[in-house]
Amino acid sequence: GSNHLSQTVIEFKKSVETNDCRKPELLVECLTPDFRGDHDCVERIVKSGLDVFAHNIETVEEQSMDVLRHAKQVRPDVVTKSSIMLGLGVTDDQVRNTMEDLRAANVDCVTLGQYMQPTKRHLKVTRVRDAGEILAMGGNRQGTRFPIHCYVLWCEVRTKLENSS
Secondary structure, eight states, X not given: OHHHHHHHHXXXXXXXXXXXXXXXXXXXXXXXXXXXXXXXXHHHHHTTTOSEEEOOOOSSHHHHHHHXXXXXXXXXXXXXXEXXXXXXXXXXXXXXXXXXXXXXXXXXXXXXXXXXXXXXXXXXXXXXXXXHHHHHHTSOBTTBOOOEEETTEEESHHHHHHHHO
């Protein structure tokens, strides 16, 4: 698991640099599982040289938050990211509370994805949110603010990267 992912990041970055096609806008993001909470696995990935450590909130939310917090502790400069799927019954309060928890874990970027039923055999959409509703979710609540840059994607990575250069 983590050995394969970290080696892939290392080899990809070597390949890009060897082929002299490194561009500032080319970032390497790795979407990871929770590794059953194994911090050594998280560290291996974070130290591989990636630019964005992504981990989505899973069934054991406390473990997911711990993984994200640990990634940031190991390498404070790495961008941390998570995602929340909308349209499968999650309430607005649940989304906001999760966003507050992510902010408390120093997560830099969150994406909101709208689930759309691919076929009649798949789960039905419980609610489709329009762009205005999604944008409003990024608003200020108890000091929590994630700037929104586009529909179903809001993130402060752009600001963070611009400030670091």
